[in-house]
Amino acid sequence: METQEQRLVKRMKDGEKNAAKEFYSLYADYLAGVCSRYIVDEEDQKDVFQDSLVHILSHIGHFHYRGAGSLRAWATKVVVNQSLKFLRDRKQYELASLSPDMADEQETDDPPISDIPPDVIRQMVSLLPTGYRTVFNLYVFENHSHKEIAQLLGISERTSASQLHRAKNLLARMIQQYNNNKHQQP
Numbered sequence: 424m425e426t427q428e429q430r431l432v433k434r435m436k437d438g439e440k441n442a443a444k445e446f447y448s449l450y451a452d453y454l455a456g457v458c459s460r461y462i463v464d465e466e467d468q469k470d471v472f473q474d475s476l477v478h479i480l481s482h483i484g485h486f487h488y489r490g491a492g493s494l495r496a497w498a499t500k501v502v503v504n505q506s507l508k509f510l511r512d513r514k515q516y517e518l519a520s521l522s523p524d525m526a527d528e529q530e531t532d533d534p535p536i537s538d539i540p541p542d543v544i545r546q547m548v549s550l551l552p553t554g555y556r557t558v559f560n561l562y563v564f565e566n567h568s569h570k571e572i573a574q575l576l577g578i579s580e581r582t583s584a585s586q587l588h589r590a591k592n593l594l595a596r597m598i599q600q601y602n603n604n605k606h607q608q609p
Contacts, residue, residue: 428494435483443480450495451476454502460560461506463549475505503565507575510557539601547597555590562587 425433431449434442455472462468479501486497548556561567561575562583569583576583 426491428491429488432483432486432488432494435480436486446479446494447476450498453495454498457499457502457564458506460545460548460564461503461557462509463553463556467509471505471509472502474509475502478505499565503561507557510553538605539598543601544598547594547601550597551590551593555586555593558583558586559590559594 431442431445435446454475455468458468458472458475462471475498479498482501486494488494548559551559557576558572561572562569567575569580569587572578572583573580578586
């Protein structure tokens with residue numbers, strides 16, 4: 424039995440205009456959110472998101488349905504790749520170069536986040552330096568290994584691991600600050 428997602432893919436491959444509109448209404452908010460994890464500037468987000476949609480619609484013929492959720496997963500991968508391409512083209516990815524004698528910071532304990540609204544957490548992630556944010560997103564949200572991240576970004580696995588470690592520590596400090604400020608307010 425053909426699923427709604429399979430029918431949508433078939434309609435998109437057939438070039439049906441309403442199918443593109445349906446795809447947009449189903450996935451646009453989610454995919455725009457994925458884009459915003461990598462691209463901070465709103466105008467740049469719009470450009471990258473539009474480029475992603477054009478890529479998705481013009482390359483839908485290359486998509487192969489692999490089960491429920493595979494269209495969303497494929498579209499997410501397109502958005503991530505378009506975001507990374509934008510960052511590479513703009514050379515915004517400056518990852519801290521690490522010398523072997525440069526010690527990593529001590530691990531910061533994970534602060535409680537249950538009382539922090541998701542929008543505040545997203546804002547904190549957006550404040551990370553571009554390299555930290557990029558590695559953090561690829562590792563945490565896209566479930567890439569350090570080896571895969573290293574290949575995607577043209578860095579070493581050690582640099583990827585260090586960037587993630589530093590991103591987590593910086594986020595932990597931001598969360599701690601937020602929690603301290605929240606508890607100090609009358």
